[in-house]
Amino acid sequence: MSLPPLGEALRFFREDRKLTLRETGRLAEVDHAYIHRLETGQKESPSSEILERLVRVLKPSSRDTEILIYLMAHPSGDAELVRYVLxxxxxxxxxxxxxxxxxxxxxxxxxxxxxxxxxxxxxDSEDE
Incomplete structure (x- = not known):
């Protein structure tokens, strides 16, 4: 099953930290089922407060945090590209x-x- 771009990124960071959905939810004080729905695309736009909580737990770099914020504003796209960039x-x-x-x-x-x-x-061509 193909994940949505934001879900791909969240799962990437969660798995990178070797956290389960339940552990992530407990640490972020967010229902693990909601995190699952974000990862699978059943929910697309978490509030900035929820995203801040997840970022605090998942600890992406500042660049990767910018990518998460970008994906919140642009939910339609290529999840395979997102994984490649991450x-x-x-x-x-x-x-x-x-x-x-x-x-x-x-x-x-x-x-x-x-x-x-x-x-x-x-x-590069624009910089010339």
């Missing part, structure tokens, strides 16, 4: 945002690596 911390947030905002025609999507490379070329 796994590759050298990718700047600006490059992620450009790649995430790309809309595709047809049924095939470029691989995340290709999207990031294209986005970086666009950013």
């Amino acid at each position: 796994e590759n911390s050298s990718i700047p947030i600006e490059t992620f945002e450009v790649a995430y905002g790309v809309r595709h025609r047809g049924t095939t999507r470029p691989e995340p690596r290709a999207l990031i490379e294209r986005a970086q070329r666009v950013i």
Whole structure:
């Protein structure tokens, strides 16, 4: 089952910290079932207070926290790209945002690596 982008990010950070849903919920003082619904896309827009609680427990870097905030405002997108960027911390947030905002025609999507490379070329060409 494919997760939504925000859910992919939350699960990535939770698993990185080796926390269960129940442990995360207890530490963040958020119902674990609500966290599950966020991860699976049954809920999409947590309040900023809930996100702050989750960030406090999941401890993402400042860059990754920016990605979470961005995903709250932009729930529709490519979860595979989100995972790729989270796994590759050298990718700047600006490059992620450009790649995430790309809309595709047809049924095939470029691989995340290709999207990031294209986005970086666009950013580099604007700097010239």
